[in-house]
Amino acid sequence: MSRSLPWAPVALIVLLLVLWQGAFLLAGPDALAAPLQTIAYLAQQLTTPEFQQHIAATGTAFLIALLIAIAGGLLIGLMLGLSRTATEVAEPLLLAGNSIPKIALYPIVLLLFGIGLSAKVAFGALHGIIPVAIFTMSACRNIAPVLLKSAAVMRLSRADRIRSILLPAALPDIVTGVRMGFSLTLIGTVLGEMFGSQSGLGYLLMTAIGLQNTQVIMAVTLLLVAFAATVSTALLAYERRLRSRY
Amino acid sequence: METPHVRMRGVTRVYPTETGSLHALGPVDLDLRKGEFFAVVGPSGCGKSTLLEMIAALAPPSEGAVEFEGKPIGASVPDGVGVVFQENACFPWLNVADNITFGLRRQPLAKDEIARRLDYALTLMGLTDFAAAYPAQLSGGMRQRVCIARTLVTQPRLILLDEPFGALDQQTRLLMGDELLNLWRATGATVLLITHALDEAAMLADRVAVMSSRPGRIIEIIETGWPRDRDSRIVSDPAFGAVTGRLWTLLRDQSLNALGPAH
Amino acid sequence: MTRPQRIALYQALAVIVPVLLLEAGCRAGIVKPLTMPAPSAMTVGLVQILASGRMNAAILKTLANVAAAFVSSAIVGIAMGAVIHRIAPVRRLLEPLFSTYYAVPIYGFYPLFIVVFGLGDAPQVLIGFMLAVVGVIVSTLNGLDSVPRVLTKTARVWRMSGVQTALQITLPYAAPHLFTGVKLAAAYSFIGVIGAEFIMSQSGLGYEIRFAFDNLDNGVMYPLILLILIVSVGLNMTLDHWDRRLRARRGAGR
Numbered sequence: 001m002s003r004s005l006p007w008a009p010v011a012l013i014v015l016l017l018v019l020w021q022g023a024f025l026l027a028g029p030d031a032l033a034a035p036l037q038t039i040a041y042l043a044q045q046l047t048t049p050e051f052q053q054h055i056a057a058t059g060t061a062f063l064i065a066l067l068i069a070i071a072g073g074l075l076i077g078l079m080l081g082l083s084r085t086a087t088e089v090a091e092p093l094l095l096a097g098n099s100i101p102k103i104a105l106y107p108i109v110l111l112l113f114g115i116g117l118s119a120k121v122a123f124g125a126l127h128g129i130i131p132v133a134i135f136t137m138s139a140c141r142n143i144a145p146v147l148l149k150s151a152a153v154m155r156l157s158r159a160d161r162i163r164s165i166l167l168p169a170a171l172p173d174i175v176t177g178v179r180m181g182f183s184l185t186l187i188g189t190v191l192g193e194m195f196g197s198q199s200g201l202g203y204l205l206m207t208a209i210g211l212q213n214t215q216v217i218m219a220v221t222l223l224l225v226a227f228a229a230t231v232s233t234a235l236l237a238y239e240r241r242l243r244s245r246y
Numbered sequence: 247m248e249t250p251h252v253r254m255r256g257v258t259r260v261y262p263t264e265t266g267s268l269h270a271l272g273p274v275d276l277d278l279r280k281g282e283f284f285a286v287v288g289p290s291g292c293g294k295s296t297l298l299e300m301i302a303a304l305a306p307p308s309e310g311a312v313e314f315e316g317k318p319i320g321a322s323v324p325d326g327v328g329v330v331f332q333e334n335a336c337f338p339w340l341n342v343a344d345n346i347t348f349g350l351r352r353q354p355l356a357k358d359e360i361a362r363r364l365d366y367a368l369t370l371m372g373l374t375d376f377a378a379a380y381p382a383q384l385s386g387g388m389r390q391r392v393c394i395a396r397t398l399v400t401q402p403r404l405i406l407l408d409e410p411f412g413a414l415d416q417q418t419r420l421l422m423g424d425e426l427l428n429l430w431r432a433t434g435a436t437v438l439l440i441t442h443a444l445d446e447a448a449m450l451a452d453r454v455a456v457m458s459s460r461p462g463r464i465i466e467i468i469e470t471g472w473p474r475d476r477d478s479r480i481v482s483d484p485a486f487g488a489v490t491g492r493l494w495t496l497l498r499d500q501s502l503n504a505l506g507p508a509h
Numbered sequence: 510m511t512r513p514q515r516i517a518l519y520q521a522l523a524v525i526v527p528v529l530l531l532e533a534g535c536r537a538g539i540v541k542p543l544t545m546p547a548p549s550a551m552t553v554g555l556v557q558i559l560a561s562g563r564m565n566a567a568i569l570k571t572l573a574n575v576a577a578a579f580v581s582s583a584i585v586g587i588a589m590g591a592v593i594h595r596i597a598p599v600r601r602l603l604e605p606l607f608s609t610y611y612a613v614p615i616y617g618f619y620p621l622f623i624v625v626f627g628l629g630d631a632p633q634v635l636i637g638f639m640l641a642v643v644g645v646i647v648s649t650l651n652g653l654d655s656v657p658r659v660l661t662k663t664a665r666v667w668r669m670s671g672v673q674t675a676l677q678i679t680l681p682y683a684a685p686h687l688f689t690g691v692k693l694a695a696a697y698s699f700i701g702v703i704g705a706e707f708i709m710s711q712s713g714l715g716y717e718i719r720f721a722f723d724n725l726d727n728g729v730m731y732p733l734i735l736l737i738l739i740v741s742v743g744l745n746m747t748l749d750h751w752d753r754r755l756r757a758r759r760g761a762g763r
Contacts (some may be wrong), residue, residue, distance in 0.1 A: 009605045016606075031624040089519040099696035099745040104715065104737045106724040107730055111544050183612035190614050195706065208604060209620040209709060221617035228612030230535035236608050304662055322668050329666045333659040338759045339681045349667050382759050 009233065019203045033218045042219040055223075057199040061117055062189045065124030069185045070178055072125070073132025077177070078162070080133070081140025081170075088139065098130045103191060110196050120192040120200070127188025128181035135177025139170035179235040187230055249275035249316050251404060251436045252301055256459075257310035259296050267459040273310065273371075276455065276464060278404075278438060283430055285439045285447035287493060288457030289504035290319050297462075298406050301438065302329050303411045314404065327403030332409040336381035336389050343368075346395045353400075360372040367395040370429060385419040391425070398429060407439045411446065419443070420478045421449050427477060444497070448489040449480055456496045459503040466496055512552055539616050546731055556731035564717060564733070571702060571714040578637025578698035583691050585638075586645025590690075591675060593646065594653040607650075610643045619705055636748060637701030644693035652686025685756050692748045699741050 023031045033041070042209045045051040080086045108121060113119040143166065167174075187239050193202025201220050208216035272291030281472040288294045292345050299305035300312050303323045312319045313504030314327065323329075335343055346367055350360045368374045373389040381389050399403060409427075421489060423446060430437050441447050447454045454468045470489050472480065480486050510518070528548050535547035539550040546554070558564050615636060622632035656679045680687070706715025714733060721730035730752050733745045 008601050011602055013607055013699045015602070027625055031621060049511065065615075075649075085516065085519070088516050092746070093520060093523060094743045095749065096745045099699070099702040100738060100741045102714075103700075103707045104718055104734050107718065108545065108734065110722075120714060124526070136641040180611070183609075185615050187616075191616065191704075204618060212620070213622070214621070217620050219708070221614065224617060225613050228614075229609040232609040233605060278651060302539070302666065303664060323666045327666070329662075331659045331662065335659045335663050337678070339684060352667065352669075375634065380758055411580075 006184065012116075030103065031214065035213045037217045038215065038222055042222055045219060048128025051204075054199060054201055054204050058189060058193060058201045060126065061120040061193070062124060062186055064117075065121045065189050066128065066182060066185045068121065068125040069128030070132055070183045072138055073129045073177065073181055074136030075173075076106040076133040078130070078140065078166075082162075082166075084141070086244075087137055087141050087245075091134070094130055094134050096201070102188065103128055106192070106195060109192070115196040120197060120202075122190055123192035124185045127191075130182060131178045132174075132181040135180065136170070136174050139173030139177070139208055140166060142173065143169045156187030156221060173240060174237045175242060179232060181238065182235065183228060186224070190224065248280065251277040251280040251282075251315060252276070252438070253311075253313040253477060254297075254300075255311050257297075257300060257312060258299070259293060259305070259306045259506075260308040261316060266477075271460075271462045274464055276353075281434055283437045283439070283450060284450045285441060285451035285454045285499065287444055287447045287454060288462055289459045289497065289501040290442065291460050291504055292457045292462035293446065293460065293498070294457055295408050298408050298438065298440050301404075302327055302406055303357075304329075311382075326399035326403040327406065328404070330390075330393050330397050330408065330410045332412040333382070334386070334389050334413075336384075336391050338381050341378050341380050341393050342373055342384070344368055344391050346373075346399055346464055347398045352451045353432045363401075364397045366452065367399045370398070371395045371425065385420060386474065387414050387485060388413065388501055390422065394426070394429070398433065401433070402435055402463070404436045404438070407442055412442070419446060420481070421507075424477045427448060431474065434470065440446065444490050445481065445486075448486060448493060449478060450478075454489075454491060455494060457500070459500045465500070467491060522641060531755070543727070546727055551731045551735045552596075555735050556729055558729065558732050559736075564714075566738075567742050569712050570630070571711050574633050574702045575698050575711065577630075577634045578624040578697050578702055581634075581644055582638045582641035582694045582698060586642045586651050586694065587687060589642075590649025590653065591680070594650055606633060607643055607647050609734060615639050615701070616704060619708060623709070625702025628711065633705040633713065636687045636705040637698040640661060640701035641697035643688040644697055648686050648693065649683070652683025654696060655686060656682045678757065685752070685759060688748075688752050688755055692745070692752060695744055695748055696741070699744065703737060707739045 020035045021031075026035045080090045102123075105126070108117050109123050109126065113122050124147040137196075147165055147169055148161070151161045156164065190200075190205070192205040193200035197203045201224065205217060205220045208220070254274055254276040255376070257274045257276075261268045261270055267352050274297065276297075284452045286297065296305055298306050300316065301319065303319050303321060306321075315325045331393070337348065340348065342365060347360055347364050350363060364377075368377055369392060373388070373391055373395060376384065376388065381392065384392070390413075391482050394410065410426075411422050414422065426437070426439075427450060439447065439450060448470060451470060454471065455464045456466050456469065457463065458467070468489065471485075531540070531545075532548050535542070535550075536544065593603060601640065610615070618639070619632060619636055622635050626632050626635065660682060661674065662680055664678045703715040706713035707719050708715075711718050714737060717736075718730055718733050721727075721733065
């Protein structure tokens with residue numbers, strides 16, 4: 001893997017803005033809003049209480065969903081990853097589960113949880129939990145056997161083995177899983193808001209789609225992309241720092 | 247006197263570094279006679295592999311001239327040169343027979359000629375029963391035989407071996423050495439063997455060059471004086487002990503140098 | 510019983526037991542029919558729908574769009590991966606994009622695609638393509654990175670050109686990684702197309718599920734959800750089976 005350089009993200013953002021502006025000039029104002037106009041509109045919207053309420057609604061649902069996805073994924077991954085048989089049994093099932101278009105399951109989520117916060121949270125967590133579980137599980141399996149043998153020689157207890165050997169050794173891969181889980185939980189939460197919800201950025205997006213209001217669509221998408229890219233980049237930097245030590 | 251098969255004059259290798267430059271190799275003058283088995287030994291980091299890569303046009307010299315069969319070596323690997331590397335260079339997606347004939351199938355050769363050379367190489371390297379196996383099913387020694395066979399079938403006039411047995415155990419090394427001697431006698435090719443194992447060099451080669459620690463220079467070339475018809479049983483000959491001892495005497499100080507001032 | 514057989518048995522149990530529990534729960538009335546019909550009823554409903562042929566047009570439309578997204582993303586992804594791998598500055602520029610790409614809600618771009626490409630099949634295919642292509646590119650880059658230097662040196666010893674080296678050495682070596690990318694592309698194409706149909710489209714399986722949901726028509730909705738589950742899991746398991754065979758031949762030695 002080639003090293004990423006400090007200038008790369010900046011250059012990339014500039015490139016994407018240029019492409020965006022180019023697309024705007026090509027497709028016209030009916031299809032797209034211009035970059036500067038969108039940023040200005042977003043900045044103005046961010047100060048209105050109405051928009052802030054939508055952000056708060058999405059943020060609350062997302063945080064709860066993320067907590068469930070990470071805690072649940074870690075628990076499932078650790079439990080399965082400690083046994084070779086359990087890993088072999090579960091891995092293909094989890095991967096198959098990951099390949100299901102989860103949006104097809106959304107009606108079931110709505111029927112089970114009803115319209116509101118819990119459905120959004122459930123749908124967000126449903127997206128995020130499998131990747132966290134898969135990465136945690138394979139992280140446990142990929143630990144160098146000599147480390148586990150050393151733990152056995154040192155006569156560590158099972159709990160101690162998990163806490164002082166397994167988790168630290170598996171940490172980089174677990175962070176990768178959390179990064180994936182973060183992205184997918186966000187997408188899941190927003191998707192969950194697009195149907196059967198009266199608040200949140202997903203709801204805003206869906207109403208704007210219905211009204212073909214490109215300015216709102218692009219402002220909300222820009223906000224989501226900026227947030228997702230920032231957190232994801234930070235997690236990636238943390239992950240790289242961890243890996244450079246291992 | 248006939249022109250040497252390989253001729254190096256004033257060859258050096260200098261790497262640019264952050265603080266200036268690192269003089270890694272040379273100057274080296276070296277002549278390989280046609281058809282001889284020549285070995286190069288030296289402490290780690292002395293640039294012996296670089297020497298080989300220069301002859302194969304895989305690395306350019308910083309200064310000096312390298313010639314093969316009287317012609318200067320350019321940017322691409324000269325025709326008639328085969329290289330065997332230390333690492334496993336088998337193609338994992340091809341079976342043994344297809345691995346061995348890979349180079350042949352790229353040449354305008356008749357099918358039965360390819361089959362004939364394949365048979366010959368399989369027999370010579372003891373791979374006949376494994377022609378349909380995939381590299382992943384073979385041991386390290388067997389994989390290296392596939393790589394040697396793959397070079398052999400192209401009928402190179404010069405075979406370059408870069409620590410080919412470095413990843414193998416000692417018994418396998420001795421037996422592979424015998425096979426290498428067979429191959430050398432059967433093909434009449436010139437062989438250049440880079441190795442860090444003194445006994446391997448002493449047993450296989452007609453002449454052994456000893457290199458200094460970095461920057462690597464050739465400090466002496468020893469004639470072993472073995473008959474052409476030799477094999478690994480030579481290790482019990484007192485003369486073998488004498489050659490190995492002589493090599494170690496020359497190398498000991500150089501190896502200490504390479505380890506660093508603390509020693 | 511051999512170990513692989515035992516693993517397969519456990520896997521079958523892990524699927525069958527929850528289904529049986531659900532069946533029992535539905536029959537006992539713990540799960541209300543308005544929430545979810547029994548799995549047996551879903552299966553019967555699916556057979557009836559398939560036999561009646563009234564969903565054939567929607568099924569064909571979805572499968573055709575998935576196929577278009579899948580094939581285009583696999584070809585474009587591998588080609589772009591091979592090109593980007595050769596040009597280091599471009600790769601360094603794009604690497605942050607690849608690593609954060611899946612954090613981007615692609616569906617947010619869907620309305621723009623409709624405005625630009627109209628209400629036909631193109632927006633759905635494009636969503637599937639966009640979800641799938643980056644996974645293929647990243648897998649291709651990883652695969653090309655894994656090629657040992659000794660193999661490219663070997664190619665130079667045989668005086669192979671850049672194109673020859675790519676086609677005969679690096680791409681075959683990277684094949685298992687490329688296949689992983691192709692497997693991802695299949696899943697993402699399916700997810701993308703179904704999602705786009707569900708959100709805003711007038712045809713396809715995703716649309717039919719949405720339509721049935723809006724009309725509280727569980728008798729259609731659940732069988733169609735079951736169909737999507739069967740198709741996506743079946744596709745994944747088939748590709749996974751080939752993947753394992755490909756890797757088994759390469760063995761652990763690589």
